[in-house]
Amino acid sequence: MDSILANGTWEITxxxxxxxxxxxxxxxxxxxxxxxxxxxxKARLVAKGYTQKEGExxxxxxxxxxxxxxxxxxxxxxxxxxxxxxQMDVKTAFLNGELEEExxxxxxxxxxxxxxxxxxxxxxxxxxGLKQAPKQWHEKFERTLTAEGFVVNEADKCVYYRxxxxxxxxxxxxxDDILIFGTNLTVIKExxxxxxxxxxxxxxxxxxxxxxxxxxxxxxxxxxxxxxxYVEKILSRFGYSDxxxxxxxxxxxxxxxxxxxxxxxxxxxSQIIGSLMYLASATRPDISFAVSKLSRFVSRPGDVHWHAxxxxxxxxxxxxxxxxHYTGYPRVLEGxxxxxxxxxxxxxxxxxGYLFTxxxxxxSWKSCxxxxxxxxxxxxxxxxxxxxxxxAEWLRELLMDLPVVEKPIPAIPMNCDNQTVIVKVxxxxxxxxxxxxxxxSDDEFLHTDNFFPDLSDFFGNLNMGDNDxxxxxxxxxxxxxxxxxxxxxxxxxxxxxNVNIDVIDIGNYNFASLTEVLxxxxxxxxxxxxxxHRITRVFALLxxxxxxxxLDLFSSGTVPGSVDYEIVYTFYTSGEVWLFIADPICSFLVxxxxxxxxxxx
Numbered sequence: 001m002d003s004i005l006a007n008g009t010w011e012i013t014x015x016x017x018x019x020x021x022x023x024x025x026x027x028x029x030x031x032x033x034x035x036x037x038x039x040x041x042k043a044r045l046v047a048k049g050y051t052q053k054e055g056e057x058x059x060x061x062x063x064x065x066x067x068x069x070x071x072x073x074x075x076x077x078x079x080x081x082x083x084x085x086x087q088m089d090v091k092t093a094f095l096n097g098e099l100e101e102e103x104x105x106x107x108x109x110x111x112x113x114x115x116x117x118x119x120x121x122x123x124x125x126x127x128x129g130l131k132q133a134p135k136q137w138h139e140k141f142e143r144t145l146t147a148e149g150f151v152v153n154e155a156d157k158c159v160y161y162r163x164x165x166x167x168x169x170x171x172x173x174x175x176d177d178i179l180i181f182g183t184n185l186t187v188i189k190e191x192x193x194x195x196x197x198x199x200x201x202x203x204x205x206x207x208x209x210x211x212x213x214x215x216x217x218x219x220x221x222x223x224x225x226x227x228x229x230y231v232e233k234i235l236s237r238f239g240y241s242d243x244x245x246x247x248x249x250x251x252x253x254x255x256x257x258x259x260x261x262x263x264x265x266x267x268x269x270s271q272i273i274g275s276l277m278y279l280a281s282a283t284r285p286d287i288s289f290a291v292s293k294l295s296r297f298v299s300r301p302g303d304v305h306w307h308a309x310x311x312x313x314x315x316x317x318x319x320x321x322x323x324x325h326y327t328g329y330p331r332v333l334e335g336x337x338x339x340x341x342x343x344x345x346x347x348x349x350x351x352x353g354y355l356f357t358x359x360x361x362x363x364s365w366k367s368c369x370x371x372x373x374x375x376x377x378x379x380x381x382x383x384x385x386x387x388x389x390x391x392a393e394w395l396r397e398l399l400m401d402l403p404v405v406e407k408p409i410p411a412i413p414m415n416c417d418n419q420t421v422i423v424k425v426x427x428x429x430x431x432x433x434x435x436x437x438x439x440x441s442d443d444e445f446l447h448t449d450n451f452f453p454d455l456s457d458f459f460g461n462l463n464m465g466d467n468d469x470x471x472x473x474x475x476x477x478x479x480x481x482x483x484x485x486x487x488x489x490x491x492x493x494x495x496x497x498n499v500n501i502d503v504i505d506i507g508n509y510n511f512a513s514l515t516e517v518l519x520x521x522x523x524x525x526x527x528x529x530x531x532x533h534r535i536t537r538v539f540a541l542l543x544x545x546x547x548x549x550x551l552d553l554f555s556s557g558t559v560p561g562s563v564d565y566e567i568v569y570t571f572y573t574s575g576e577v578w579l580f581i582a583d584p585i586c587s588f589l590v591x592x593x594x595x596x597x598x599x600x601x
Contacts, residue, residue: 097126097136245318259302
């Protein structure tokens with residue numbers, strides 16, 4: 001109430017003739033810390049916005065909110081470019097909005113002015129609960145920042161940036177939470193001081209928790225997004241804290257169909273699904289398919305649905321520490337697209353799944369049932385690719401309007417494992433040779449030409465490839481079911497640490513077993529030990545562009561030392577790859593480059 005009165009939110013006045021004032025009430029809430037302890041007790045006065053009349057008390061109510069994808073992209077860029085991440089909270093944010101309509105409200109309980117009991121409050125500023133409150137707050141915040149020289153990102157209206165003189169700062173607004181990304185501490189302090197002059201702010205320092213997501217920063221600059229505390233809260237709330245863990249979130253051998261009997265605990269089922277949906281959309285793409293599948297039965301869940309849902313909870317029990325780790329490399333946005341065409345006899349629509357990675361971690365993903373009925377696997381894959389292209393175009397626009405991102409932005413690699421789709425959409429113009437002949441005029445596929453115009457329009461910004469990575473990573477996570485929690489796809493998308501790399505100076509060690517294979521000349525070189533499928537994955541994901549970049553760097557004489565194209569040797573043993581740097585003078589530089597490339601995977 002002190003904030004409301006100090007803000008001059010209303011004035012006491014006589015009620016106009018024929019006016020029915022909007023009601024109000026007090027809402028009491030406990031604010032919890034990430035560990036579950038009580039931080040403080042909150043009392044908030046809210047207007048009964050449901051009593052407002054459209055066209056009289058309010059008109060336009062739309063207000064944008066930052067996407068979780070946007071936040072992940074910015075955190076990935078922070079890891080890539082070494083940006084500092086701080087956080088601020090706007091106290092009583094909605095009270096800052098300036099009303100354009102004339103609204104009268106009843107006096108709040110406990111604060112009725114003596115001698116003026118029959119009068120009402122004429123609202124001068126916005127108040128929590130009003131239909132237009134979010135819109136008025138966002139407009140006030142945007143006007144304040146643009147007047148200070150900030151520019152609004154066209155892809156996400158809740159992102160603002162200012163750049164000049166080699167220094168830059170990016171702000172991301174999520175209702176009343178503000179993430180500040182800065183090139184140095186000085187520019188961040190300037191922004192904090194400016195915001196504190198304009199609004200009543202709470203400085204939270206270095207960002208550690210945002211939207212129930214923990215941010216952990218490594219010594220090497222990597223950022224991990226973790227929700228282990230949220231998982232534990234879900235398990236505790238619904239009584240699964242002591243359950244036995246499951247290796248996978250979903251059992252594909254179980255046929256899940258509509259329940260024709262009486263629903264079993266429908267309210268609790270929907271509550272669990274709601275909690276898991278936020279988890280799946282924030283930091284756990286590995287449960288996206290299972291949650292999406294089970295969410296289709298919230299209206300009437302049966303025993304089979306409950307068993308499947310409990311399996312997801314048991315899977316989370318054993319993988320609570322999983323999260324998304326951004327190493328910062330590679331800085332290239334890459335997409336994966338795949339579809340599962342009607343795997344169930346009761347299904348009439350295919351399942352789409354796409355995924356985009358940036359800076360070594362996933363930034364955008366989706367698993368959902370398609371909205372149209374497709375006639376073949378090719379058409380289902382094409383539908384998914386079209387949906388993924390829309391997301392790719394939005395991500396590209398988001399990055400284009402951020403000053404820290406290098407320009408021009410290269411074509412986005414899209415991995416699709418369906419050769420027919422590749423030939424149909426990109427074959428003729430990209431020169432793809434897959435051994436499959438098809439034509440856009442084929443009667444079988446003629447109807448798809450008008451369905452997906454975005455694919456050809458966006459072709460210049462995509463680099464299409466026939467890559468089994470889509471089947472290896474997107475398919476088991478977003479379209480089907482995982483075989484194991486240790487599946488490559490899970491470690492690729494959701495691990496606290498994506499890799500474990502050791503760099504060893506083998507001149508200080510005695511590797512007797514290597515002497516039979518390697519010449520003595522290699523024993524003073526640096527060694528990287530890594531898993532075979534990961535090394536193969538490096539060249540599959542990054543392509544020879546990055547590999548050639550390292551080679552050209554040395555062969556051009558830019559880096560001292562005489563290094564030819566035999567700079568990297570591979571030795572396969574026990575499922576591992578041993579990479580040897582041939583020039584001891586440049587080994588530090590080569591190891592550094594390769595580490596960043598490999599560590600990103």
